[in-house]
Amino acid sequence: MQIPPIHKNVIKYRRVSTDEQSTNYSFASQNDIIDRFLNNQESVEVHLDITDDASGKNFKRPGFIKILEYLKNHRAQKFSLVFIDWDRFTRAPQWETYNMINILHNLNCSLYCVFKPMGLDFDDPDEVVNQAITFAIPAAERLRIRRRTMNGTRQALKQGYWCNNAPYGYKMVRENHKSLLTPNEKAPDILRGFQMLIDGNTIPEVINYLKENKVYHAHSNIYTMFRNVLYCGQVKVPALKDESEIIIEGKHQPIVSREIFQEVQDILDGKRRKQLKKHESFPLKGILLCPTCGKMLRASFSTGRHGGKFGYYHCIGTCKTRHKIQEAHNLLTHLLGELQPTEKLLSYYKMVLEDTFKTDCQAKITHTTNTHKRKAEIKQKLQHLDNLLLEGGLKSSDYYRLQENLKLELTQIENKELEVRDIEKNYKLYLDWGINLVGNLDYYYSSGTLEAKSAILGSIFPEKLIFEQSHYRTPRLNNFISLFRPSDKELQYLQIQETPANASVLFDGSP
Ligand SMILES: [Zn+2]
Numbered sequence: 001m002q003i004p005p006i007h008k009n010v011i012k013y014r015r016v017s018t019d020e021q022s023t024n025y026s027f028a029s030q031n032d033i034i035d036r037f038l039n040n041q042e043s044v045e046v047h048l049d050i051t052d053d054a055s056g057k058n059f060k061r062p063g064f065i066k067i068l069e070y071l072k073n074h075r076a077q078k079f080s081l082v083f084i085d086w087d088r089f090t091r092a093p094q095w096e097t098y099n100m101i102n103i104l105h106n107l108n109c110s111l112y113c114v115f116k117p118m119g120l121d122f123d124d125p126d127e128v129v130n131q132a133i134t135f136a137i138p139a140a141e142r143l144r145i146r147r148r149t150m151n152g153t154r155q156a157l158k159q160g161y162w163c164n165n166a167p168y169g170y171k172m173v174r175e176n177h178k179s180l181l182t183p184n185e186k187a188p189d190i191l192r193g194f195q196m197l198i199d200g201n202t203i204p205e206v207i208n209y210l211k212e213n214k215v216y217h218a219h220s221n222i223y224t225m226f227r228n229v230l231y232c233g234q235v236k237v238p239a240l241k242d243e244s245e246i247i248i249e250g251k252h253q254p255i256v257s258r259e260i261f262q263e264v265q266d267i268l269d270g271k272r273r274k275q276l277k278k279h280e281s282f283p284l285k286g287i288l289l290c291p292t293c294g295k296m297l298r299a300s301f302s303t304g305r306h307g308g309k310f311g312y313y314h315c316i317g318t319c320k321t322r323h324k325i326q327e328a329h330n331l332l333t334h335l336l337g338e339l340q341p342t343e344k345l346l347s348y349y350k351m352v353l354e355d356t357f358k359t360d361c362q363a364k365i366t367h368t369t370n371t372h373k374r375k376a377e378i379k380q381k382l383q384h385l386d387n388l389l390l391e392g393g394l395k396s397s398d399y400y401r402l403q404e405n406l407k408l409e410l411t412q413i414e415n416k417e418l419e420v421r422d423i424e425k426n427y428k429l430y431l432d433w434g435i436n437l438v439g440n441l442d443y444y445y446s447s448g449t450l451e452a453k454s455a456i457l458g459s460i461f462p463e464k465l466i467f468e469q470s471h472y473r474t475p476r477l478n479n480f481i482s483l484f485r486p487s488d489k490e491l492q493y494l495q496i497q498e499t500p501a502n503a504s505v506l507f508d509g510s511p
Pocket of ligand 1: 138288291292293294315316317318319320321
């Protein structure tokens, strides 16, 4: 093999790449090797000194493009491109390598690899074989790295760990040597975005909100964003060869509930009509039915003779039902006040609930003792299996099967324990909060936002309400509220009554 001499005009080329974590390829070591090599050459002159921080999968690297441009502008001169090894030159598929060698040749540039100089003579049969092998090795190595990364990524995904970039609202946190998505300070805005879609806001409105809050910048991927299952705590493992796509429970904390996520999917699919957008002035919109025909009442303002604006809930049927909003709202405040239990009753219920909780705790302690016992048993059995294997009393296939089952049970017990601990922690918090809410219904209602109002009404009245001037009517109350309702006192502002939607039409229809 004839190795051509190095030209006087030299271009130094190094490639460092973060995805190939090898210290042999650091900038300093490559530089040092090239410099020592050049020092041993007679009168060479470095015209261009380039470092690429890029993958070698193709030649679309900023530094390499600069070299090609430089060569195009200096066609009259001959150059040698000097690098330490062929995998620094490229890891591209071989045909791309041959193609680039040809391009460089036409630009009067020869290649000089310090570790393995080659003549690049395409007429010499031995040389042709040598080239094929030399160019194939870095390319194959790249494929191997890629496959390893892909398998690793897939394996992590299957275990519920997301390992690509964190979507808006999340950040990546290292935990037990694994990256875990963790909601960041933007997470509440993401939740708000989902909620806005459900509340009937249009996509541009949601985009504006998210942009204003600096959650999101590009315009094009809003659909992808709201379709990302990561937000409801799941991970998508894409289809590969004969494996079809699967969605599994992720290890990370969701930002929105499964229900909210599904609702938004239905909206984006056009399966569900968006709810009519509620106006601050009409918190009862969507809750009030027409007492005459049973249709949902609409809400709107009309302008009075002197230009004043008056809000009404009204029926769009022929029945002409029309309620002034002040009347409906005042009566509702009275009603909420009425549903509010006395403090004495509340403290009594709190005592009962806490008592129940303590009894529950006792049961849990017994349960915990049992699980402790079972855990100890499992650990003993595992130990026993180890001994059996060592003494040759067990085939290794059996050993792994038995060990697997025991370990699985152990994990299940431990997960359950964690769950119980969480419930205990939250229980008291919810209890206090619930009692406080029930004890101050009218306050929380009148001072709440539109969302809070809807939430409070929705949780007290599982069914729609009918306003009948002197009182409201509804088929039933929430069980929890019923529990607190003083039974000795007839409610003045509420009638609990199952009425078919069109029953009153029969009476009203008479001449
Ligand atoms: Zn009506």
